[in-house]
Amino acid sequence: MEIELKRKVLAQVGKVVIGRERETGLLLASLLAKGHVLLEGAPGVSKTILAKAFAKCMGLEFKRIQFTPDMLPMDMLGGFVFNMKDREFDFRRGPVFTNILLADEINRAPPKVQSALLESMQESQVTIEGHTELLPTPFMVIATQNPKEFQGVYPLPENQLDRFLMRIEMTYPNQATEADVIRRNLSELSTEVIEEVLSADELRTLISQVQGVSVSKEIIDYLTTVAMESRRESKLSLGASPRAMVHLTHCAMAVAFLDGREYVTPDDVKEVAVNVLGHRVQLEESSVLLGGVTSPDQIIQDIFSRVKPPR
Amino acid sequence: MSGEVSAETLLGLLDALLVAAALVGVVIGRRIGASAARDLPSAFALLDTSIQKHYPSFAPGYTWSEAFEWLRGRGVQADWSKLQRCLSEYEAYRYGAIPLSDRGCHRDIAVLAMKLEGRRWR
Numbered sequence: 001m002e003i004e005l006k007r008k009v010l011a012q013v014g015k016v017v018i019g020r021e022r023e024t025g026l027l028l029a030s031l032l033a034k035g036h037v038l039l040e041g042a043p044g045v046s047k048t049i050l051a052k053a054f055a056k057c058m059g060l061e062f063k064r065i066q067f068t069p070d071m072l073p074m075d076m077l078g079g080f081v082f083n084m085k086d087r088e089f090d091f092r093r094g095p096v097f098t099n100i101l102l103a104d105e106i107n108r109a110p111p112k113v114q115s116a117l118l119e120s121m122q123e124s125q126v127t128i129e130g131h132t133e134l135l136p137t138p139f140m141v142i143a144t145q146n147p148k149e150f151q152g153v154y155p156l157p158e159n160q161l162d163r164f165l166m167r168i169e170m171t172y173p174n175q176a177t178e179a180d181v182i183r184r185n186l187s188e189l190s191t192e193v194i195e196e197v198l199s200a201d202e203l204r205t206l207i208s209q210v211q212g213v214s215v216s217k218e219i220i221d222y223l224t225t226v227a228m229e230s231r232r233e234s235k236l237s238l239g240a241s242p243r244a245m246v247h248l249t250h251c252a253m254a255v256a257f258l259d260g261r262e263y264v265t266p267d268d269v270k271e272v273a274v275n276v277l278g279h280r281v282q283l284e285e286s287s288v289l290l291g292g293v294t295s296p297d298q299i300i301q302d303i304f305s306r307v308k309p310p311r
Numbered sequence: 312m313s314g315e316v317s318a319e320t321l322l323g324l325l326d327a328l329l330v331a332a333a334l335v336g337v338v339i340g341r342r343i344g345a346s347a348a349r350d351l352p353s354a355f356a357l358l359d360t361s362i363q364k365h366y367p368s369f370a371p372g373y374t375w376s377e378a379f380e381w382l383r384g385r386g387v388q389a390d391w392s393k394l395q396r397c398l399s400e401y402e403a404y405r406y407g408a409i410p411l412s413d414r415g416c417h418r419d420i421a422v423l424a425m426k427l428e429g430r431r432w433r
Contacts, residue, residue, distance in 0.1 A: 214406075214407060214408075216405075216406045216407075216408075218405070218406070219406060261403075261407070262407060263402075263403065263406040263407030263408075263409075264406060265374070265402050265406050266374045267374045267376050267377075270374060304372050305370035305371075305372040305373075306370060306371055306372050307371075307372050308371050308372060309372060309373075309374050310405070310406075311355065311359055311374070311375060
C-alpha cells in the first residue's frame with residue numbers, strides 16, 4: 001500500500017514535472033512526517049509547479065500566496081471584518097486556512113509576515129486578538145525561495161529556518177532531462193491532468209500509521225552520535241539541535257514507511273540527513289575563509305561518512 | 312659419528328616445521344572464518360571485518376546497502392539480488408526484531424566475505 005502510494009504519486013506528479021522524483025518523494029515523506037518544506041532554487045526550476053502538482057494528487061486543498069515586501073500578516077492569516085448587518089466583527093479566514101499552502105518567495109515578505117506564518121506552522125493554529133482558530137489537518141507549508149537573491153529580500157533567520165522539516169535544493173536538470181522538459185512543454189501543460197491518488201481521510205490514516213514505525217535503540221544511539229559529532233565539528237559554529245534530530249527521526253520513519261517497512265534502518269536516516277540538517281547547522285566563518293568547505297551539506301555528508309552506523 | 316645430526320639436516324627439519332605450521336595456520340584460519348559465520352549476524356560481522364581489512368579507504372560510515380553498491384561497482388562477482396534479499400532479512404531482524412528464517416543466507420554472506428579475503432568457503 002505504502003510503496004504503491006509512492007509509485008502513484010511519482011507517476012501523477014511526473015505527468016507535469018519531469019526529473020523531480022527524489023524531490024517528490026521528499027515532499028511526500030515530509031507530509032507524512034507532518035512537516036513543512038523549504039524549496040530552494042533559481043527561478044524556473046519547477047518549484048511552484050511541483051508544489052501544485054503534489055497538492056493536486058494528494059487530494060488536498062491548495063492555496064498559493066505570492067509574498068511581497070508590502071504584505072501584512074492579515075493578508076495571509078485573515079482578520080476581523082465589521083459585519084454591518086449584525087453590527088459585530090466577524091473573523092474572515094485568510095489563505096493560510098488550507099491543507100497545502102504554497103508560500104512563494106517567502107524571503108520577499110517582511111519579517112513580521114514571515115514570523116506570523118512560522119508561528120502558524122509551529123502551532124497549527126492562528127491567534128488574532130485573542131481569537132484562536134485551528135488550521136485544517138494536514139497542514140503543510142511549501143515555501144520557496146531563491147537563495148541567490150540579495151536585493152529586496154529578508155533572509156530567514158536560523159530559528160525560523162529550523163521550523164522547516166526539510167530544505168530541498170532544486171538544482172538545474174541535466175541535459176537529457178532538460179530536453180524532455182522542453183519537448184513536454186511544446187504543448188500546454190496543466191495540473192488538470194493529475195488525478196488524486198488518495199482522499200484526505202486516507203492520508204490522515206497513513207500519517208497516523210507512520211507514528212507506528214519502530215526506531216531501535218541502535219538507531220537512536222546512531223542519531224545521538226551524529227548530533228554530538230556535529231556539535232564537536234570544528235568547521236561548524238552551530239551543530240544539530242535536539243529538535244533537528246527529532247525531525248530527522250520522524251523523516252526517517254516516513255521514508256521507512258513509504259518503503260513498506262515498519263522499522264527504520266541507517267539508510268533511511270542517511271537518505272534524508274542532508275535535507276533535514278543542512279539548513280539547521282552553521283558554518284564556522286574561518287573555515288569558509290580558509291577554503292575547502294563549500295556548504296553545510298558537505299559537512300553533514302562528511303560527518304555521516306565517518307560515523308559508523310549500526311551494522 | 313653416526314649419532315650426530317648435521318646442521319644441514321637440522322635446518323631442513325626446521326624449514327619443514329615452518330612450512331607445516333604455515334599450512335596448519337591457513338587451515339585453522341579458514342575454519343575459524345567458516346565457523347565464525349554460523350548465523351546471519353556473525354556472517355555480516357565477518358563481512359564487516361573483511362571490508363575494513365581489505366578496503367581501509369572505504370569510509371567507515373558505510374551502511375550495508377552502500378557497501379554492496381560499492382563492492383558491485385568494483386566488479387566483485389556475486390548474486391547481488393540474492394544478497395540484497397539476505398540484507399533485507401538481516402535488517403528486519405536487526406532493526407525490526409523480526410525473527411530470522413533459516414534460508415542459508417549466512418552462507419551467502421560468508422562466501423562474499425571469504426571472496427574478499429581471497430579464500431574459498433569450506
